[in-house]
Amino acid sequence: MNTLDHFDVIGPATVLLAGAAIVLLADLSSGRRARVRPLALLALGVAALYAAGQTAAGTTGEAFGGAVGVDRFTLYVALLLIVIAAAVVLAGEAGLERIEQRGEYYALLLASTASMLLLAQARDLIAIFVALETTSIAQYVLVGLGRDARASGAGLKYLLTGAVAAAVLLYGFVLLFGIAGSTSLTDISLAVAETGDETRLAVIVAFVLVAAGVGFKMAIVPFHAWVPDVYQGAATPVTAFLSAASKAAGFAIALRLFYTGFGGGDTPISADWAKLFGVLAAVSMTLGNLAAIQQTDVKRLLGYSSIAQAGNIAVGLAAVAAGGTLGPAAVLFFLGTYAATNLGAFIAVIAVGARVGSDELRDYAGLLRRSPGLAIVLVLCLLSLTGLPPTAGFLAKLYVFNSAVQGGEQWLVWLVVVAVFNTALSAYYYLRWARTILLDEPLDPTPFTSPTATNVVLTAAAIGVIFFGLVPTPLIDAARSAAAALA
Amino acid sequence: MLTTFLLLPLVGVLLIAFLPRAREHEAKWIALFVSALTCALSLAIFVRFDRDAAGYQFVDRFEWIRAGDVGFSVQYIVGVDGLSAPLVLLLGILSLASVLVSFNVTLRAREYFAWLLVLETAVAGVFTSLDLIQFFLFWELELVPMYLLISIWGSGRREYSAMKFLLYTISGSALMLVGFLVLGLAAGTFDIEQLTAQPPSEALLPLQAVFWFVIAAFLVKLPIVPLHTWLPDAHTDAPTAVSVMLAGVLLKMGGYGILRIALPLLPEQAHDARVVLAALAAISVVYGAVLTLRQRDLKRLIAYSSVSHMGYVLLGVAAMGSVALTGAALQMVTHGLITGLLFIMVGLVYDRAHTRQIADLSGLMHQMPLIGVATVVAGLAALGLPGLAGFVAEITVFLGALQEHPAATIAAVFGVVLAAGYVLWAVQRVFMGPPNARWAALPDFDAWWERTAVAGMLALVLIVGVYPRVLSDVVAQGVEPLAAILRGPAS
Structure with missing residues (x-):
C-alpha cells in the first residue's frame, strides 16, 4: 500500500479539508472580498462524487495502520453528512447576516464535516477521539461566530459542556484500553466478548462513560442541557448543521462503538448496554416532548424536538437484541429521513427569520398566505417529524419501532409503547405549529419570496420527505447494506 | 378496480391543486365530478361483487417494502369481501353527498374540496387494506384532513375540538400499532388473510393484552363510553359535510376494524372478552x-x-x-x-x-x-x-x-x-x-x-x-x- 492508497481511504474527508484550506487562503488573500461560497460548494460536490464513486465501486479497506477504514457504513454516513453540509451552504446565506467572517464560517463548516467523516471511519480509540474533538472544536467556534452576545454565550456553553463530555469519554476510553490492552476496536471487541466476573464492572463503567461522551453529540437526555440555548443562540444555519449533521455523526459513532466495540447481540454485556439506551431513549423522548410543548421560540422548540427525536432513534440502538442488522439499519434509515425533514424545517425557519427578523411561533401565523410554497414544505416537514403518512417520518418511526419489537423481548415492547404515546404528545406541538401556519391571521400579510437557492433546497427536502415516504426501498436497502458492514 | 377507487379522489386533488386561484369556485365542480365517478365505481364494485364466491374479491397486490426476511416487509394489498363491500358503497355515496351539501362553501374552497377528497381516499384505504401496516397507514392518513377540515371550516370551539379528536385518535392508534407489530412478529407476516388463516398461538405479550391493544383504537373510534367525549365536540364544531363523513363512515372504521382485525386475528381472546x-x-x-x-x-x-x-x-x-x-x-x-x-x-x-x-x-x-x-x-x-x-x-x-x-x-x-x-x-x-x-x-x-x-x-x-x-x-x-x-x- 503506497501513500496515495492511504489517502484514497479517507478521500472525501481529504477533499473537504483541502477545500477548507483553499477557502481560508482565498478569503485571506483577497481581503475578505472573495465569494467563497462557490468554493465550499465545489469542495462538497467533489467529495460527494468521490464518496459516490467509492460506493459504486464497493470500496472497502483500512489505512494508517488500521486507524481508519472505509466500508459501506462509512460511505453511507459520509454521503449523508456531505448532502447536509451542502444544503446548509446552499440555503444558509440568508441566515448569516450576523456573521461577517464568511471565510472562517465556510472553512470551519468544511473542516467540521471532514472530521465527522473521519469520525465515522475511525476504528481506533485514538482516531475516534481526535476526530471527535476536531469536529467539536470547529463547532464551538461556529456556534460562537458573529457579533452577538447570545451567540458567544451559546458558544461558551457548548464549549464547557463539550469539554466535560470529552473528558468523560476519554476516561471511558482509558478504561477500555486497560481492559483490552489495545486501542483498536477489533481487539476491544475480542476482550469484551470474554468479559468475566472480575472485569464485568470495569466494562460496564467503561460503556456508561462512553455512552455519556457520545450522548452529548447525539443530544439525548441527560446529556442534552446545552441543546436549547445553543440551538437558539447560534446562527440558524449553524443550528441546522448541528441538528442534522452532528446528530448523525453522534449516532454513527455510537453504532460503531457499541455494535463493533461492545459487540452485537452476542457479548455478555450487550443486554446491559441495550437496556441503558432503552432507558435513555424513553427519558429523552418524554422530557424532550414535554419541554417542547411549552416553547414559543421555534428554534428552542426544534431543539427540544431534536432531543425527543434522538430518543426515537435510540430505540433502534436498544434493539440490538433483534440480532443481525435490523436495529442499526433502522437507525441509519431514520437518520437519512430525519436529515431531509429537519433540514427542510430549519431552512424554512432561516427563510422566515431573514424576512421577519424573529423566530417566535406567532410570526408564523398565516405563512400560507404570505409564502405558500415555503409554508407547504414546512408543514410537510412537521407532518414528517410527527410521523404521519405519507411522509418519510412515518416509515422511519415504523421501521425503528418494528426493529425494537423484533428484538423479541418484553421490555422492548414497553419501550415502544412509551415511544408511540410520545408520538401522540409530539403531535400536539408539531400540529399546533402547522395550524398556526395554515390557519391563523397573519400579523403582517405582505407576501414575500425567498432566494432561489433556498427554494431549490426546500424543494429537494420536500421531494425527499414524500419520495422516501412512498418509495422507501432504495434508502432502506442502502441502510441495510451499510449496517451489514458494522458486524 | 379498487386501486382506481383509492386513487381517483387523489386525481381530483391534483386537478384542484392546478386550478388557478381565480377559478377557485370551480373546485366544487371538480370535486363533484370526481366523487360522482368514485360513487359510480363503488356501486359497480358492489353490484359486481360475487355473493356466492368465498374470500376477497377485486384483489390488487404488489410488494411495497421488501427489507429482508426478518423485519419489515410490507405489501400493498387491497380487496373487498362481504364486510367491506357495503362500506365501500356507503363511502362512495356519502362522499358524493358531502360534496353536494358543501356547494355553498366559499371560504378557501380549493383547499376545502381537496381535503375532502383526501379524506375519502384515506377512509377507502382503511376499508380495503388487507395488510396491517397498510391499514395503519391509511388509518393515520385520515387524521390530517379531518383535523384541518374541523379546525379551518368548523364553528365554535373548532380548534379545541379538532385537537381533541386528533389526540384521542392518535393515542388509540398508538396502542393499535404496538399490537400490530407484536402480531406481525409472532406470525412473521402483516398479511391479514394469512393472519386470519393461522392466528398466532403465542406472542411477546400475553395475547389477551395484544387483543386490548388492538381493539383500543377501534373502541375510541366507534366510540364507546367512556372514550366517547371527543365525538360530540368534533361533531358540534365540524362543518356539515364533515359531520356527515364523521358519523357516516369514520365511526364505521372502528366497527370495521373490530370485524376485520380484532375478532378474526384473535378469536379466542375476543371470545374471552x-x-x-x-x-x-x-x-x-x-x-x-x-x-x-x-x-x-x-x-x-x-x-x-x-x-x-x-x-x-x-x-x-x-x-x-x-x-x-x-x-x-x-x-x-x-x-x-x-x-x-x-x-x-x-x-x-x-x-x-x-x-x-x-x-x-x-x-x-x-x-x-x-x-x-x-x-x-x-x-x-x-x-x-x-x-x-x-x-x-x-x-x-x-x-x-x-x-x-x-x-x-x-x-x-x-x-x-x-x-x-x-x-x-x-x-x-x-x-x-x-x-x-x-x-x-x-x-x-x-x-x-x-x-x-x-x-x-x-x-x-x-x-x-x-x-x-x-x-x-x-x-x-x-x-x-x-x-x-x-x-x-x-x-
Whole structure:
C-alpha cells in the first residue's frame, strides 16, 4: 500500500479539508472580498462524487495502520453528512447576516464535516477521539461566530459542556484500553466478548462513560442541557448543521462503538448496554416532548424536538437484541429521513427569520398566505417529524419501532409503547405549529419570496420527505447494506 | 378496480391543486365530478361483487417494502369481501353527498374540496387494506384532513375540538400499532388473510393484552363510553359535510376494524372478552341515549345518538354469532345512511335559521314542509321504525344477541325506547307547533344540490328498509367465515 492508497481511504474527508484550506487562503488573500461560497460548494460536490464513486465501486479497506477504514457504513454516513453540509451552504446565506467572517464560517463548516467523516471511519480509540474533538472544536467556534452576545454565550456553553463530555469519554476510553490492552476496536471487541466476573464492572463503567461522551453529540437526555440555548443562540444555519449533521455523526459513532466495540447481540454485556439506551431513549423522548410543548421560540422548540427525536432513534440502538442488522439499519434509515425533514424545517425557519427578523411561533401565523410554497414544505416537514403518512417520518418511526419489537423481548415492547404515546404528545406541538401556519391571521400579510437557492433546497427536502415516504426501498436497502458492514 | 377507487379522489386533488386561484369556485365542480365517478365505481364494485364466491374479491397486490426476511416487509394489498363491500358503497355515496351539501362553501374552497377528497381516499384505504401496516397507514392518513377540515371550516370551539379528536385518535392508534407489530412478529407476516388463516398461538405479550391493544383504537373510534367525549365536540364544531363523513363512515372504521382485525386475528381472546364488550355496549347504548335526551343543541343531540347507536354494533360484535354479526355489519351501513341524512337536515336548518338551539326553534314545518318531512322520516328511521333501514339492523342485532347476552340486550332494547323519546321530542319541538313569526321568512329547499342529496339518501333509507336483502346477501358472504372462526373457541 503506497501513500496515495492511504489517502484514497479517507478521500472525501481529504477533499473537504483541502477545500477548507483553499477557502481560508482565498478569503485571506483577497481581503475578505472573495465569494467563497462557490468554493465550499465545489469542495462538497467533489467529495460527494468521490464518496459516490467509492460506493459504486464497493470500496472497502483500512489505512494508517488500521486507524481508519472505509466500508459501506462509512460511505453511507459520509454521503449523508456531505448532502447536509451542502444544503446548509446552499440555503444558509440568508441566515448569516450576523456573521461577517464568511471565510472562517465556510472553512470551519468544511473542516467540521471532514472530521465527522473521519469520525465515522475511525476504528481506533485514538482516531475516534481526535476526530471527535476536531469536529467539536470547529463547532464551538461556529456556534460562537458573529457579533452577538447570545451567540458567544451559546458558544461558551457548548464549549464547557463539550469539554466535560470529552473528558468523560476519554476516561471511558482509558478504561477500555486497560481492559483490552489495545486501542483498536477489533481487539476491544475480542476482550469484551470474554468479559468475566472480575472485569464485568470495569466494562460496564467503561460503556456508561462512553455512552455519556457520545450522548452529548447525539443530544439525548441527560446529556442534552446545552441543546436549547445553543440551538437558539447560534446562527440558524449553524443550528441546522448541528441538528442534522452532528446528530448523525453522534449516532454513527455510537453504532460503531457499541455494535463493533461492545459487540452485537452476542457479548455478555450487550443486554446491559441495550437496556441503558432503552432507558435513555424513553427519558429523552418524554422530557424532550414535554419541554417542547411549552416553547414559543421555534428554534428552542426544534431543539427540544431534536432531543425527543434522538430518543426515537435510540430505540433502534436498544434493539440490538433483534440480532443481525435490523436495529442499526433502522437507525441509519431514520437518520437519512430525519436529515431531509429537519433540514427542510430549519431552512424554512432561516427563510422566515431573514424576512421577519424573529423566530417566535406567532410570526408564523398565516405563512400560507404570505409564502405558500415555503409554508407547504414546512408543514410537510412537521407532518414528517410527527410521523404521519405519507411522509418519510412515518416509515422511519415504523421501521425503528418494528426493529425494537423484533428484538423479541418484553421490555422492548414497553419501550415502544412509551415511544408511540410520545408520538401522540409530539403531535400536539408539531400540529399546533402547522395550524398556526395554515390557519391563523397573519400579523403582517405582505407576501414575500425567498432566494432561489433556498427554494431549490426546500424543494429537494420536500421531494425527499414524500419520495422516501412512498418509495422507501432504495434508502432502506442502502441502510441495510451499510449496517451489514458494522458486524 | 379498487386501486382506481383509492386513487381517483387523489386525481381530483391534483386537478384542484392546478386550478388557478381565480377559478377557485370551480373546485366544487371538480370535486363533484370526481366523487360522482368514485360513487359510480363503488356501486359497480358492489353490484359486481360475487355473493356466492368465498374470500376477497377485486384483489390488487404488489410488494411495497421488501427489507429482508426478518423485519419489515410490507405489501400493498387491497380487496373487498362481504364486510367491506357495503362500506365501500356507503363511502362512495356519502362522499358524493358531502360534496353536494358543501356547494355553498366559499371560504378557501380549493383547499376545502381537496381535503375532502383526501379524506375519502384515506377512509377507502382503511376499508380495503388487507395488510396491517397498510391499514395503519391509511388509518393515520385520515387524521390530517379531518383535523384541518374541523379546525379551518368548523364553528365554535373548532380548534379545541379538532385537537381533541386528533389526540384521542392518535393515542388509540398508538396502542393499535404496538399490537400490530407484536402480531406481525409472532406470525412473521402483516398479511391479514394469512393472519386470519393461522392466528398466532403465542406472542411477546400475553395475547389477551395484544387483543386490548388492538381493539383500543377501534373502541375510541366507534366510540364507546367512556372514550366517547371527543365525538360530540368534533361533531358540534365540524362543518356539515364533515359531520356527515364523521358519523357516516369514520365511526364505521372502528366497527370495521373490530370485524376485520380484532375478532378474526384473535378469536379466542375476543371470545374471552365478550362479556366485557357486551357490558360496554349496553352502557354505551343506555348512557348515550340518556345523554341524548338532555341535549339542547340539535347537532349535539344527533352526535350523542350516534354514541348510543354504535353501541348496537358493539353488542352485535360481543354476541359473536352469525346473526348478531350480520346485525352489527348492517347497523354500520344503516346508521351511516340515517345519521348522515340527519346531519344534512340539521345543516340545512342551521344554514337558514343560524341557530341549532332546540329552544329557539319551533313550528318550522310551516316554512319548510319538505325539509320537515325529510327530517321526520330520517328521525323515524333512527328510532327503528319498521319499514325503514334502522329497524332491520337493530332487530337483527337483538335477535342475535339475546341468547348470548340477555341482560345487555334487554338494556339495549330499552335504548330504543329512549331513542323514540329523544327523536320524537326533538322533532316535535323544532318542527311542530304554531308558526313562529321569527322564522316566517325562512325558505324551504332552494338549491338543486340540497334536493338531490336529500332525495338520494331518503331513497336509500327506504330501499334498505323495504328490501334489506340488497345488503344482507352481501354481508352474509363476509360474516359467515368470521362466525365460523369464532365458533371455534365457543365449542
